[in-house]
Amino acid sequence: MTDPTAITPDRRPGGRTARVRTQVLDAVRAELAENGHEGLTMEGVATRAGVHRTTVYRRWRDVGGLLVDVIEAAGEIDWRPPDTGSLRGDLTALNQEIQQSLVVQPSFAVALMAASFHSDQAARAQTRLWADRYAQCEIVVERAIARGELPARLTDARSLLIAATAPLYHQLVLLRADPDPQLPERAAEAAVLAAAAGAFSARRSACDPGAPS
Known part of the structure; x- marks a missing residue:
């Protein structure tokens, strides 16, 4: 994303x-x-x-x-999630876009995230925007289900998307490490393997308070 x-x-x-x-x-x-x-x-x-x-x-x-x-x-931009023909490809492309926005110097994305900690108004607006963007990206998971890459109606799309993209923010924003050109694909692959194994089962999320949500 x-x-x-x-x-x-x-x-x-x-x-x-x-x-x-x-x-x-x-x-x-x-x-x-x-x-x-x-x-x-x-x-x-x-x-x-x-x-x-x-x-x-x-x-x-x-x-x-x-x-x-x-x-x-x-939130007004005309943006759509990539459609590469595979879940791994889509998540990799999303991660590459994230990495690009975080490593450009100076990074407006990083600065705005920091600013949101100083403004309740901005924090609320940013939360709404991220929620909308994750909802927009759920089609990536829906397409994967339609292609048979994931179990039908059993995958919590939001949990999968967060798991796939979180390593980029952890590496580049929290640790402030140098960008790893392989990380977008590695993080995507890890999320795909976990999803295929049922780690993001919507049924599990609903039944298990400790499961990812």
């Missing part, structure tokens, strides 16, 4: 309001990636965007409002 906070939405036609939003959100992404949450200010965003600061305050009110709008804008 591509990191949903790491992509700039496609430009949409519109009047001055749309143009101002584009300029301001582009400025937020740049300021956040370069200076982190601590360096993100309404004045700095207004200056970079070339917009009067009263306009920024009137529409977004504070830094939390800017962060929420950046996150919501990420």
